[in-house]
Amino acid sequence: xxxxxxxxxxxxxxxxxxxxxxxxxxxxxxxxxxxxxxxxxxxxxxxxxxxxxxxxxxxxxxxxxxxxxxxxxxxxxxxxxxxxxxxxxxxxxxxxxxxxxxxxxxxxxxxxxxxxxxxxxxxxxxxxxxxxxxxxxxxxxxxxxxxxxxxxxxxxxxxxxxxxxxxxxxxxxxxxxxxxxxxxxxxxxxxxxxxxxxxxxxxxxxxxxxxxxxxxxxxxxx
Amino acid sequence: xxxxxxxxxxxxxxxxxxxxxxxxxxxxxxxxxxxxxxxxxxxxxxxxxxxxxxxxxxxxxxxxxxxxxxxxxxxxxxxxxxxxxxxxxxxxxxxxxxxxxxxxxxxxxxxxxxxxxxxxxxxxxxxxxxxxxxxxxxxxxxxxxxxxxxxxxxxxxxxxxxxxxxxxxxxxxxxxxxxxxxxxxxxxxxxxxxxxxxxxxxxxxxxxxxxxxxxxxxxxxxxxxxxxxxxxxxxxxxxxxxxxxxxxxxxxxxxxxxxxxxxxxxxxxxxxxxxxxxxxxxxxxxxxxxxxxxxxxxxxxxxxxxxxxxxxxxxxxxxxxxxxxxxxxxxxxxxxxxxxxxxxxxxxxxxxxxxxxxxxxxxxxxxxxxxxxxxxxxxxxxxxxxxxxxxxxxxxxxxxxxxxxxxxxxxxxxxxxxxxxxxxxxxxxxxxxxxxxxxxxxxxxxxxxxxxxxxxxxxxxxxxxxxxxxxxxxxxxxxxxxxxxxxxxxxxxxxxxxxxxxxxxxxxxxxxxxxxxxxxxxxxxxxxxxxxxxxxxxxxxxxxxxxxxxxxxxxxxxxxxxxxxxxxxxxxxxxxxxxxxxxxxxxxxxxxxxxxxxxxxxxxxxxxxxxxxxxxxxxxxxxxxxxxxxxxxxxxxxxxxxxxxxxxxxxxxxxxxxxxxxxxxxxxxxxxxxxxxxxxxxxxxxxxxxxxxxxxxxxxxxxxxxxxxxxxxxxxxxxxxxxxxxxxxxxxxxxxxxxxxxxxxxxxxxxxxxxxx
Numbered sequence: 001x002x003x004x005x006x007x008x009x010x011x012x013x014x015x016x017x018x019x020x021x022x023x024x025x026x027x028x029x030x031x032x033x034x035x036x037x038x039x040x041x042x043x044x045x046x047x048x049x050x051x052x053x054x055x056x057x058x059x060x061x062x063x064x065x066x067x068x069x070x071x072x073x074x075x076x077x078x079x080x081x082x083x084x085x086x087x088x089x090x091x092x093x094x095x096x097x098x099x100x101x102x103x104x105x106x107x108x109x110x111x112x113x114x115x116x117x118x119x120x121x122x123x124x125x126x127x128x129x130x131x132x133x134x135x136x137x138x139x140x141x142x143x144x145x146x147x148x149x150x151x152x153x154x155x156x157x158x159x160x161x162x163x164x165x166x167x168x169x170x171x172x173x174x175x176x177x178x179x180x181x182x183x184x185x186x187x188x189x190x191x192x193x194x195x196x197x198x199x200x201x202x203x204x205x206x207x208x209x210x211x212x213x214x215x216x217x218x219x220x221x222x
Numbered sequence: 223x224x225x226x227x228x229x230x231x232x233x234x235x236x237x238x239x240x241x242x243x244x245x246x247x248x249x250x251x252x253x254x255x256x257x258x259x260x261x262x263x264x265x266x267x268x269x270x271x272x273x274x275x276x277x278x279x280x281x282x283x284x285x286x287x288x289x290x291x292x293x294x295x296x297x298x299x300x301x302x303x304x305x306x307x308x309x310x311x312x313x314x315x316x317x318x319x320x321x322x323x324x325x326x327x328x329x330x331x332x333x334x335x336x337x338x339x340x341x342x343x344x345x346x347x348x349x350x351x352x353x354x355x356x357x358x359x360x361x362x363x364x365x366x367x368x369x370x371x372x373x374x375x376x377x378x379x380x381x382x383x384x385x386x387x388x389x390x391x392x393x394x395x396x397x398x399x400x401x402x403x404x405x406x407x408x409x410x411x412x413x414x415x416x417x418x419x420x421x422x423x424x425x426x427x428x429x430x431x432x433x434x435x436x437x438x439x440x441x442x443x444x445x446x447x448x449x450x451x452x453x454x455x456x457x458x459x460x461x462x463x464x465x466x467x468x469x470x471x472x473x474x475x476x477x478x479x480x481x482x483x484x485x486x487x488x489x490x491x492x493x494x495x496x497x498x499x500x501x502x503x504x505x506x507x508x509x510x511x512x513x514x515x516x517x518x519x520x521x522x523x524x525x526x527x528x529x530x531x532x533x534x535x536x537x538x539x540x541x542x543x544x545x546x547x548x549x550x551x552x553x554x555x556x557x558x559x560x561x562x563x564x565x566x567x568x569x570x571x572x573x574x575x576x577x578x579x580x581x582x583x584x585x586x587x588x589x590x591x592x593x594x595x596x597x598x599x600x601x602x603x604x605x606x607x608x609x610x611x612x613x614x615x616x617x618x619x620x621x622x623x624x625x626x627x628x629x630x631x632x633x634x635x636x637x638x639x640x641x642x643x644x645x646x647x648x649x650x651x652x653x654x655x656x657x658x659x660x661x662x663x664x665x666x667x668x669x670x671x672x673x674x675x676x677x678x679x680x681x682x683x684x685x686x687x688x689x690x691x692x693x694x695x696x697x698x699x700x701x702x703x704x705x706x707x708x709x710x711x712x713x714x715x716x717x718x719x720x721x722x723x724x725x726x727x728x729x730x731x732x733x734x735x736x737x738x739x740x741x742x743x744x745x746x747x748x749x750x751x752x753x754x755x756x757x758x759x760x761x762x763x764x765x766x767x768x769x770x771x772x773x774x775x776x777x778x779x780x781x782x783x784x785x786x787x788x789x790x791x792x793x794x795x796x797x798x799x800x801x802x803x804x805x806x807x808x809x810x811x812x813x814x815x816x817x818x819x820x821x822x823x824x825x826x827x828x829x830x831x832x833x834x835x836x837x838x839x840x841x842x843x844x845x846x847x848x849x850x851x852x853x854x855x856x857x858x859x860x861x862x863x864x865x866x867x868x869x870x871x872x873x874x875x876x877x878x879x880x881x882x883x884x885x886x887x888x889x890x891x892x893x894x895x896x897x898x899x900x901x902x903x904x905x906x907x908x909x910x911x912x913x914x915x916x917x918x919x920x921x922x923x924x925x926x927x928x929x930x931x932x933x934x935x936x937x938x939x940x941x942x943x944x945x946x947x948x949x950x951x952x953x954x955x956x957x958x959x960x961x962x963x964x965x966x967x968x969x970x971x972x973x974x975x976x977x978x979x
Contacts, residue, residue, distance in 0.1 A: 026964055027822075027825065027960075027963060027964055027967050028825050028826070028967060028971075077968070121953065121954045122931075122951045122952045122953030122954060122955075123953070124951065124953075124964060124965060124968045127961060127964055128953070128955075129954075167955070167961075168959075168960035168961055168964070171959060171960045172960075
């Protein structure tokens, strides 16, 4: 089902692009591929000590870092549709006496989103100020470092909202800057063991996705 | 052999006469010709760099700064005049003025080489000089000139300004006053704004007196008549707010021209209206009013005029010229005349014409022909009517003048119908009698009467020149007006027997009937459109509609278009009292616009031509220049008629241009980029100042500014004479390079895209 949905989106993109031989967008280019790095300082969530290391469990110098690959398509002056793939991996954790386990959290996910550009600020997609609304599906795997064979899995769904700006640089690239927050949809999420919904590691994931600042580059493809 | 020489000589003489004589019956409006002068092609930045290098390094730092600023502003301002399309080059009038200048400066070739003289298409009576040696004389002034010697004196006056460097000196003087007032030190430290203006006016008036004196010296060195000098201060300077017609030798029976004698009913109707509406107790006019209105009107002499003024109280009393007001750039004309006359030799000598009297006569008539068109472009319908009717007295068969008459009459009736009585109609405080009589006549005509006169005149012209698209379009427009469904409008026409009678007569003609049907269809289409626009909420439904399509995309489905005079304007409005125009930055981007437009057009597979005389390096520069000039004039007139829906006076010319370029779509595009102070809350910096950690933000807030760039397009369908889309996009960013290209691309994309059904 998911594959069909994804394929349908890609198909739709190309149907749109073949309507006219000329088109709007960034100098006529409507399809963009981009890489974004989202990050936020971990101390903001020190209550959960989300990414502390064995050497520095208070995590004062730790950052949440996520890598995103995006493919987006300009539908009109203010509208953009896109899909993205992202992944991150936490550092090994040391969570004090009550949590003696050493775990890695490996997360990868994909999502599809809709961006609306601000008409009030005179934006012409993909340049200008925008709001993004995204639905993401993440697969999380918790791996015990001492016993890598012992893993737990979970699937999370969340709704992400982002606000940002895209500006052209070097006459052919787009620089993206944004802030993003994720709201988990518990009803559609599942997990067991370490990753049981509402559990400690579940909260760690919440904090990780809670708020991020993103910066990245996009390249017009077609 | 000898005989054949004589024949050849005679033939050459005849040819020379034919070449020099303008055929005013088939007059063709003046256009610039030949190669575009270097002055028009050089970039303003280049010119500025050149001029600033002339600043003496010995001058003080402040002085150098002021001069630098002057050269910057003047380079760009003068170039703006050159590129406005209002300045003619290689034209007969300019050529004649240059010949007169040659005559004046024949003993000073060095000075002559520094000066260039141009005619500006302007109705005002003025001449002005620039620091770089370009001297401009307006068409309005040339049209008022009575002899070559008067023109020579005016040129001498302007040359004196140039020799003395008055333009730069005035600028420096003004800067000094402003600076001293701002800093509160020096001679002008306590001057308020009014005193500042007075100081500047006094300085300017002093310069004018000097220019008169030095100009007179130069003039007296030539062989021009000394007797002509005092007369310069009359029609050219003092009486410029009076209609031009008193200068004419002949007087045309303007009323019978407007209302043909054979159309008796109409004449009576017009006459009746004059009596009915006129509440001025002018006995002689009413008592003597017979069957021929013009007969009566001619019977009134100038003495009666004073009575009218006294009795009606409507006109101001004629007063003696006042002393020079304190705030004026020039001294009073009487004072100047007196000063100049004092310095004239007692014995009059010299000639009124040195270059050529025949050429003068041709040039002056050309200027007057041109002036009538300029007046119409500026809604000066009263002057245009009066001037044209007088000129028709001299050239009754002139096709050009007949058209000018129709244009003025049509324009007048349209404005009257929309109750848009612009001050330019009757702006005169005092009028010489013939023109005042004409003013009364026009003022007293009712809307319908004026409409009827226009309709019948247009119909007559249409019958005479059926192939002229202008008459056809205007006629259709007038019939279209008749079919207005607005109840208020219908009321105006109700119980108008004259109108009905005239219409019945016209309807008997098959061609008129055909056009009536055509207008009916158009009216239906427009009414449906108005109904559609009515569905948009907002103060002005049309504006609301444009706003909506600008946001959603306005897809016009145009495959071929011409973009004319794309512009880039850069302003920095952060500091009050500082010239906000960023000349150099704007010109840098200006050169990119043409390139980007052509690239975007190519990428979009759009047949696009850019008319931009400065960056156009092709052989067609002059042609482009003339076309831009026409388009700019057409556009300015269209904007002027904002509240009045009427056919522009350049309709015929613009149709020919649409045919030439193979498209009716002409677009004026541009960017206005503004840097402004950020509209921050004034308490924010105070709040931030209390918290040391936030001081970096305080610094950011202090220097923060806002960038707004407005990319606009005005898309015209010149065939319909309509503005079909006026999209604009105000971006909160500084637009340059890629962003500029993207914005232009987007607009062109919208213009090319077809609406999906």
